Amino acid sequence: MRRTALALALAPLAAATALGQPTPRPTTTLPLAVTTALEGDAPVVDDAWIDAQLEQANLLFAPHGVAFVVVERHTMPERHARLENRRDRHLLGHRLHRQRVDAFFVRSLRDVDEPDRMRQGVHWRPRGEGYDPRAHYVIVSSIAGPTVLAHELGHYFGNGHSDVPGNVMSYERGDRPPFFDAAQGARIRGSLRRFLERGELVAADGVSPGPAR
Numbered sequence: 001m002r003r004t005a006l007a008l009a010l011a012p013l014a015a016a017t018a019l020g021q022p023t024p025r026p027t028t029t030l031p032l033a034v035t036t037a038l039e040g041d042a043p044v045v046d047d048a049w050i051d052a053q054l055e056q057a058n059l060l061f062a063p064h065g066v067a068f069v070v071v072e073r074h075t076m077p078e079r080h081a082r083l084e085n086r087r088d089r090h091l092l093g094h095r096l097h098r099q100r101v102d103a104f105f106v107r108s109l110r111d112v113d114e115p116d117r118m119r120q121g122v123h124w125r126p127r128g129e130g131y132d133p134r135a136h137y138v139i140v141s142s143i144a145g146p147t148v149l150a151h152e153l154g155h156y157f158g159n160g161h162s163d164v165p166g167n168v169m170s171y172e173r174g175d176r177p178p179f180f181d182a183a184q185g186a187r188i189r190g191s192l193r194r195f196l197e198r199g200e201l202v203a204a205d206g207v208s209p210g211p212a213r
């Protein structure tokens, strides 16, 4: 017996509904601008390392209707490789790309509140003269675990920290794969809507999301 293309296309949706799982949402793919610090001539992390972080982020955001695709890759000078203080973080605010989610990759990122600690990543808003008050971006250190880009993008989309072990926004690992819960997913979609309405971001047209490459 032959099934029509439409029936095939709807089959996964029907299966998910029958199992009582959330209905798959339409996905909005957002353009990511990646900027990596250099040490000498070499980037502090390679493209494969960044792509692995991105793959985790796409897996975690997929159930909530957001995907990311790298549309630009840049490098920045060695003076931005080791971020020691707030000013070092602010300075990346001069390297932003219009209507992109900007992600910066550095060698190290010192905690600005507890200078004995190094951080794996941060979501940052530059403050001071010459910075757009709406500007924000994520910074990921070369010591980051696999879901740090996803965690910082979780902040980018308005989420705070979670106490639930295993949640992407928790510092504690759980015994199941990391996840954003339903409330966080709603916050992600609310932020997405605002970013698009204000023109701060635009969807990346004609690019497949590929969350599960």
Ligand SMILES: [Zn+2]
Binding pocket: 151, 155, 161
């Ligand atoms: Zn955090």
